[in-house]
Amino acid sequence: MKKKISKNKFTEKIIINNYLKKLNFNKQGTFNFENDASYIKLIKNKKLVVTSDSISENLDFFKYDDPKSIAKKIVTINLSDLSAMGTDPYAYSLNLFLPRYINHKWINLFTKELYALQKKYNFYLLGGDLSRSDKLHISSTFFGLSKSNKIIRQNKINFNYDIWITGNLGDSFVGLQILKKKIDIINIKTKNYFLKRYFYPKPCMIGPKLSNYVESMKDISDGFISDLKKMLDKKHKAEIDINKIPISKKLEKILKQNLINQNSILNTGDNYDLIMIAQSKNREKIFKISHKNKVKVSLVGKISKKFKLINDSDKTLNIPKEFDHFR
């Protein structure tokens, strides 16, 4: 006699078999998730890059957010770290703390998006674990490999090195402000543009392609100024030209309407672009490779003796308050 299994039963085994197994891409070391541990077979002398990041309900996303958005966030914060190290993603493990409101539909949408991202960026799920929680927390450990075996650090710097930013700053911050009802945008298309930037971030994966031409890289997670400061040291500071900070045409309009303060976008999170520090002799190469890969790059300043934000009139501006995601 067959056992009756309720359709709505939500055990660990069912979640693993129905939703998670397809994410291992049948790779040998995963044992198809029928083992408590997995393995990565290593190539001679290769360095395996490891990064770990977590996201939590009410901090990084909200209870009724689209599961697709949450999947994008846990992948993006980790992929941008790998990209900044100059490495391509290889595999990851996933720890899910699931509250009772998570159901089949949620897990289905969440894992579908993980599957799409794995296909797009070419990595597989190695293992992980499931446990119960009041609020949704997700932590993930990502593994990366670099083709050249070169690992980019975040603080190899020297005076007059160029400071670059990929993409645009501030769009996802505007999205969050709309969501929090701190600002309102009447034009639906514009409003959705910013909301989309907040909900569905994309990692900037140019890192490995530029690793021969940059000295240091770091992804922006807490905000441009906060993250840039983490790359500097006691001797080496930065001079940033505020007019060169890359922003979207849509954000330009918002700034003209004084809906948000221009300075504030210098230190907003939920952005997964890269800060790059490079020797000026590599300018042309960096522009060329980025252009070829359809990634916007902007030269925004240089390493100097004093920390300075300059604008047209060269008047020093106030440096915005730093953001500590842990506070």
Add this chain to the structure above:
Amino acid sequence: MKKKISKNKFTEKIIINNYLKKLNFNKQGTFNFENDASYIKLIKNKKLVVTSDSISENLDFFKYDDPKSIAKKIVTINLSDLSAMGTDPYAYSLNLFLPRYINHKWINLFTKELYALQKKYNFYLLGGDLSRSDKLHISSTFFGLSKSNKIIRQNKINFNYDIWITGNLGDSFVGLQILKKKIDIINIKTKNYFLKRYFYPKPCMIGPKLSNYVESMKDISDGFISDLKKMLDKKHKAEIDINKIPISKKLEKILKQNLINQNSILNTGDNYDLIMIAQSKNREKIFKISHKNKVKVSLVGKISKKFKLINDSDKTLNIPKEFDHFR
């Protein structure tokens, strides 16, 4: 002028600098935690074993538990997985979700214990992240390497293979029952013995030493029967002799007093011993190596066609209900 920094300030930077940095043992790939990612330099053709496990407040421990106990738990659940794969620990990354009640004293005790365990079992902290949460959750990804490069699976089995258990079952379960006030033990020494088994678990690290003599291994995390069943398949079941289940002298007394049911200890969690499945020709080797390493091992049954619990009179006993930690 010097900046005044309050002694009680509890920022990410302070936690990393004051407590976590000492756990990286100055290993090169950790960048002394001044980078967002780290790396593991690999040895030719080595397999890096990866396991991930999480523990949560109210499920695996309680709010006012000794931080040392919580450190022991997150390390033990992961180390016993590595041991079961036949590998020695190498490094780990740590994701801490910290509620507001966590203070300097807590982090100090917690990291002191991590340090002691790292020294004892020879592994270092590779990285991780900190985030805020209402309840304490800890997830950790551990990396292991095997000397022989042999990886033990948990389901390579055949008829008449021996089934072994390391250590004793049930002690930590009794500890939890005392804590939950479900049973009471008057003798303080005996009571403390069981409580200690619950609060301060030890992983059984005999795995790598026996990897040439066993076919399959698995750590007990959900309970002996539950975990044994995960090692079996449609064709291969197990016959277990209930009189051979290893228990401590102290638990023997408790059973005689009928404080707990003998059958119930077959499926209790919070035990980090190993189930091993081996060919009978290796019996002597397994006994010898275990004895040399001061690890108790017990031969409790064999792989058979039907699942059976036998006792003296060979009367089949009821199989206890399985435990799903995720339910």
